[in-house]
Amino acid sequence: MAENHHNSGSKGRVVLVAALVVLVLGVAWGAYRLGSYRAQDQHQLEAAKLQRKLADEKAQLARLKSRMEDEMDALALRLGSLQAHMLRLDAVGERLVKKGKLDPSEFDFNREPPVGGVDGEPPRQLQSIDFSKELERLDRTLKDREHKLQLLEDLLMQRELDEQVRISGQPVKKGWISSVYGYRTDPFTGRKRFHRGIDFAGKKGDEVLAVAAGVVIFSGWENGYGNVVEIRHPDGYITHYAHNSENLVNVGDRVEKGEPIALMGSTGRSSGPHVHFEVRRNGKIINPARFISQG
Numbered sequence: 702m703a704e705n706h707h708n709s710g711s712k713g714r715v716v717l718v719a720a721l722v723v724l725v726l727g728v729a730w731g732a733y734r735l736g737s738y739r740a741q742d743q744h745q746l747e748a749a750k751l752q753r754k755l756a757d758e759k760a761q762l763a764r765l766k767s768r769m770e771d772e773m774d775a776l777a778l779r780l781g782s783l784q785a786h787m788l789r790l791d792a793v794g795e796r797l798v799k800k801g802k803l804d805p806s807e808f809d810f811n812r813e814p815p816v817g818g819v820d821g822e823p824p825r826q827l828q829s830i831d832f833s834k835e836l837e838r839l840d841r842t843l844k845d846r847e848h849k850l851q852l853l854e855d856l857l858m859q860r861e862l863d864e865q866v867r868i869s870g871q872p873v874k875k876g877w878i879s880s881v882y883g884y885r886t887d888p889f890t891g892r893k894r895f896h897r898g899i900d901f902a903g904k905k906g907d908e909v910l911a912v913a914a915g916v917v918i919f920s921g922w923e924n925g926y927g928n929v930v931e932i933r934h935p936d937g938y939i940t941h942y943a944h945n946s947e948n949l950v951n952v953g954d955r956v957e958k959g960e961p962i963a964l965m966g967s968t969g970r971s972s973g974p975h976v977h978f979e980v981r982r983n984g985k986i987i988n989p990a991r992f993i994s995q996g
Contacts, residue, residue: 776836801832830951865914865958866935867996872910872942873977876903879975882988888972897986898941898979899993905974909942911964912978912992917954917962926977927969930962941979946973 879902887894912931917940919931926943930950933939946966956962967974980989 723850744950756772780835780839783843793905829886844982864941867995868913868934868938868940868980868992870910870959871901872912872940872976872991873901873903873907874910876975878902878903882990898977899989900975900977902973902975903965905964905966907974908961908966909945909976911958911960911962912940913938914958915940915956917950917952917956920948920954921950923969925970927961927971928966931954932962937983938980939981941977941981943977943979944969945974946974 717828730972740812749832764882793909798977804991816872823834840989878899880896882898882899884893886892886895909930912933913934915938917930918933919929921929928943928945928948930942930948942963944967945963946968948962949964950956950962963976964972965976971977978989979994
């Protein structure tokens with residue numbers, strides 16, 4: 702009986718130990734599985750974060766690419782506008798050179814502005830570097846054209862000013878020379894007398910024109926000359942227009958070259974409608990013929 706009781710006790714302990722081992726193994730396996738699940742979840746979370754970050758970077762790159770393309774398009778439009786503007790400037794410059802009869806080699810609007818210096822190897826970068834170089838070239842060319850056009854404008858303005866104040870041409874639009882400068886037979890006395898100007902005959906009321914820009918210093922009646930207009934010009938020159946039927950300007954008026962200053966008449970000592978034209982310099986009478994021929 703005692704032996705049976707002892708055997709049954711040993712079996713019980715063996716079963717208990719086995720149960721404990723199974724329990725421990727079960728707990729260990731559960732812990733392992735739980736750890737595996739947690740590690741897998743962590744990896745999945747990290748992978749999801751990485752995918753979201755990658756998606757954000759792709760979206761940012763796409764936005765950057767789109768903005769860059771927009772900027773390149775805008776830059777291309779700006780470049781095209783500058784090139785068109787350059788062509789217009791060149792065309793205007795060439796027309797001014799031809800109109801002014803200037804030396805084309807001095808104002809060459811087809812030539813690139815001269816540059817110099819040592820350049821390094823160009824960086825292998827984006828296409829925008831080409832736009833940058835083209836814009837720099839256009840900027841240099843525009844400055845060159847601006848400088849040339851400024852010089853051309855100054856030159857033409859000076860030439861126009863010189864042309865305005867230079868005595869040249871005749872004081873009538875149409876007519877004929879009825880008496881020249883120098884000794885002639887006086888139409889009233891028949892004697893030889895010195896004629897101090899040139900007479901231009903025409904119709905009464907024809908316009909008498911200023912032969913150069915200047916300031917009116919006399920407009921009124923003068924014995925023998927009738928109605929007279931006198932204009933002062935640079936370098937001591939004075940032009941004199943006599944026998945007018947009517948004066949159109951007053952003392953102090955500034956007149957332009959070719960501007961009507963009187964109407965042709967026969968006032969004073971005159972045998973018919975004409976304008977008596979004289980030129981003086983520093984009080985000395987000068988033959989007007991050389992100024993007329995220059996016109």
